[in-house]
Amino acid sequence: MRAWLLRLHLLPIIAAAAAAAAPGDAPRSATMDSLIHTVMGVTVRRYYGYAYDTGSGRHLYTEVHAQRYDTDGHWLGGTVDYYAAAGQELAHKTLDFSKSPYVPRYRLDDVKPKYDEGISKITADKIYLFKQTEKDETPQRQTVDRNKNMAADAGLESYLRSHMAELMAGKTLELTLVVAGKLDSYSVRARRMADTRFDGKPEVRFKIELSNVLRWFIKPIVVIYDPQARRLLEYIGVSNVLDPETGKVFKSVRIVYSDRPLADAPRDLPPLQ
Secondary structure: OHHHHHOOOOOOOOHHHOOOOOOOOOOOOOHHHEEEEEEOOEEEEEEEEEEEEOOOOOEEEEEEEEEEEOOOOOEEEEEEEEEEOOOOEEEEEEEEOOOOOOOOEEEEEEOOOOEEEEEEEEOOOEEEEEEEEOOOOOOEEEEEEOOOOEEEOOHHHHHHHHOHHHHHOOOOEEEEEEEHHHOEEEEEEEEEEEEEEEOOEEEEEEEEEEOOHHHHOOOOEEEEEEOOOOEEEEEEEOOOOEOOOOOOEOOOEEEEOOOOOOOOOOOOOOOOO
């Protein structure tokens, strides 16, 4: 059960989607930590996210995002680059929402150890998954049936935003989550946990967990939103990138989209340009 959790990738499935707010809304980051460009009707938003170990508080890595939106605020796709605290690149990810707003075609490439996963194709009734470890000569492949109430990878954040009113009203959302790292799909649910405040501003916490009895044994994913802007502020849960020292995912991270520069973030990250 724990192995299932470690490859679930809810997140940063969510954290990778922190720019899913409408183009007029900025992520929870300081002006120096975010940049917005609009060219020929396509808005590109660039920003950082800072990942910390939930136990020790140690800075683990930084995400460098470049996400694209159309004039109506629809998420088109983008990239995420992951850099360790020491500066080396951990992984690269591409996203393409042209086939579905909630199920993107995507590819995640971990540098060390070598690991790839993603969704290569989406049809009217099927979703094509793949993954490849260092031990695999060729990618492992599988298909899952597609349904209307389904999300995958960063598309989960778009799904939550689209159903924010229902969540705020106390409704529990039931959906199917596609997990390329497991070459399968799972029934999960999302619900409102609690309302809090930070720096005098309202925040709301949502919990994402399995729909079956295994949820009693596996820690849920927690995401914190600005309820008015429908903007992701924090993600707490398992990472989607591998720790080069252990070859396994970072087990428990807190990814912050801060309204001020973070003192322990690396200063030699790729610029937001």
